[in-house]
Amino acid sequence: xxxxxxxxxxxxxxxxxxxxxxxxxxxxxxxxxxxxxxxxxxxxxxxxxxxxxxxxxxxxxxxxxxxxxxxxxxxxxxxxxxxxxxxxxxxxxxxxxxxxxxxxxxxxxxxxxxxxxxxxxxxxxxxxxxxxxxxxxxxxxxxxxxxxxxxxxxxxxxxxxxxxxxxxxxxxxxxxxxxxxxxxxxxxxxxxxxxxxxxxxxxxxxxxxxxxx
Amino acid sequence: xxxxxxxxxxxxxxxxxxxxxxxxxxxxxxxxxxxxxxxxxxxxxxxxxxxxxxxxxxxxxxxxxxxxxxxxxxxxxxxxxxxxxxxxxxxxxxxxxxxxxxxxxxxxxxxxxxxxxxxxxxxxxxxxxxxxxxxxxxxxxxxxxxxxxxxxxxxxxxxxxxxxxxxxxxxxxxxxxxxxxxxxxxxxxxxxxxxxxxxxxxxxxxxxxxxxx
Numbered sequence: 001x002x003x004x005x006x007x008x009x010x011x012x013x014x015x016x017x018x019x020x021x022x023x024x025x026x027x028x029x030x031x032x033x034x035x036x037x038x039x040x041x042x043x044x045x046x047x048x049x050x051x052x053x054x055x056x057x058x059x060x061x062x063x064x065x066x067x068x069x070x071x072x073x074x075x076x077x078x079x080x081x082x083x084x085x086x087x088x089x090x091x092x093x094x095x096x097x098x099x100x101x102x103x104x105x106x107x108x109x110x111x112x113x114x115x116x117x118x119x120x121x122x123x124x125x126x127x128x129x130x131x132x133x134x135x136x137x138x139x140x141x142x143x144x145x146x147x148x149x150x151x152x153x154x155x156x157x158x159x160x161x162x163x164x165x166x167x168x169x170x171x172x173x174x175x176x177x178x179x180x181x182x183x184x185x186x187x188x189x190x191x192x193x194x195x196x197x198x199x200x201x202x203x204x205x206x207x208x209x210x211x212x213x
Numbered sequence: 214x215x216x217x218x219x220x221x222x223x224x225x226x227x228x229x230x231x232x233x234x235x236x237x238x239x240x241x242x243x244x245x246x247x248x249x250x251x252x253x254x255x256x257x258x259x260x261x262x263x264x265x266x267x268x269x270x271x272x273x274x275x276x277x278x279x280x281x282x283x284x285x286x287x288x289x290x291x292x293x294x295x296x297x298x299x300x301x302x303x304x305x306x307x308x309x310x311x312x313x314x315x316x317x318x319x320x321x322x323x324x325x326x327x328x329x330x331x332x333x334x335x336x337x338x339x340x341x342x343x344x345x346x347x348x349x350x351x352x353x354x355x356x357x358x359x360x361x362x363x364x365x366x367x368x369x370x371x372x373x374x375x376x377x378x379x380x381x382x383x384x385x386x387x388x389x390x391x392x393x394x395x396x397x398x399x400x401x402x403x404x405x406x407x408x409x410x411x412x413x414x415x416x417x418x419x420x421x422x423x424x425x426x
Contacts, residue, residue, distance in 0.1 A: 009222065011414055011417050011418075012410075012414060014413070014414075014417070015407065015409065015410035015413040015414065016407075016410065018413070019393065019407075019410075077417065077420075078413045078414075078416055078417045078420070079413075079416040079417055079419060079420035080413065080416065082416075082419075082420065084416060084419065092310065093306040093307070093309050093310035093313070094306070094307070094310040094314065096306050097305065097306035097307040097310060098408065100306070101307065101368075101391065101408070102408055102409060102412070103409075107409055107412055107413060107416070108416060109412065109416070147419060148415065148419070155314075171419060171422070172415050172418070172419050174411070174412060174415055178314065180232065180236075187422070189415060189418045189419060189422075191411055191412075191414055191415035191418070193406060193408065193411050194228065194229075194232075195311065195314070195315055195406065196228065196232075196315060196316075196320055197225075197228035197229065197232075198387070198404055198406050199315070199320055199322065199387060199404075200227070200228040200231070200291045200292075200293065200320060201224055201225065201227075201228065201291075201404055202361065202385050202387055202402060202404035203291050203292040203293065203295075203297060203320070203321060203322070204224050204227070204290065204291045204292055205224075205385070205402045205404070206292060206295075206297065206360060206361070206384060206385050206402060207290075207291070207292035207295065209384070209400070209402075
């Protein structure tokens, strides 16, 4: 199943299902129909059945999905049962807020280190992670076989630092710099959060409202 | 054209096209073919032609797209030519980093105010915006007809504050709390950036690599 092709749109919805299933589990719900799940996710039951059919059948006609096992299967597909090693590169406000607000362990990730070039930040702690001098970053990545680098530096340095990360053998870059990071032929995965894209999508939907303009 | 239906996936790609077209314009490129644009965006030329056909024809067979006019049309579709009034609700690290890193003016937005409940933050400045007491938020929204609220509070308060924003007549909530904000029947637009969803997508693509597991 692991290598089976699943479309980007389905992958984009999986974490959403996961959040809903966690809520349901916390509420003590053991089974849910595609209809109920649709009502909670704003998707159609047929869309949901179609999404889940991409990676095998969980539901039984008229019986619904087992919340716990569906949740575990989605978590497995998303690689949450693997321990990803993560470093933070750029410990400014955005980087710090990510460390404070994201429960990496729950997502199957382990934060191993944080790096910056600013002397006033080196040696300070973010949570229980001490900020190291970026000069030691490449060796750290090689020694610890780091999987993911969170790139949250000033955008001015984004490209040069990304090159360094790729050269050091990082496998994925989680990019918050608003710059377009091109992994070239490296095969490195780049997942970017472009804040401005999201705001422009919101702006579009505003402009579609009857009372707009 | 404004009311014409454009699929969510096309809308999601428009800001990406916009960034590329801005780069091209800055580089002095006047025309580009769907093939070149595809190479720069990682999309197929046919996908690009299909996307642009959703809102009228810009290209000419064998002649390519006019970068400037295509850029302006996309900006118009995204509502960037409208002045959206924006407030920031929750002036912690994430909120502050958004103010520092996003050029609201360029995106057709104007930051009008910032609000928090923490006495130590009220009266401080973020850029040239003074943080106000959240108790005055509803009146401020009504008086200034605020369009968009950036919700970047502690997730504990997310739902109650969102209710207050909706009651005050906000038109859209840009949600960074990692909570699911339900606008109910209000018609308020909610655009959420779920950091953990993005990290899980990245984790999925890592798990698809040959050398993984």
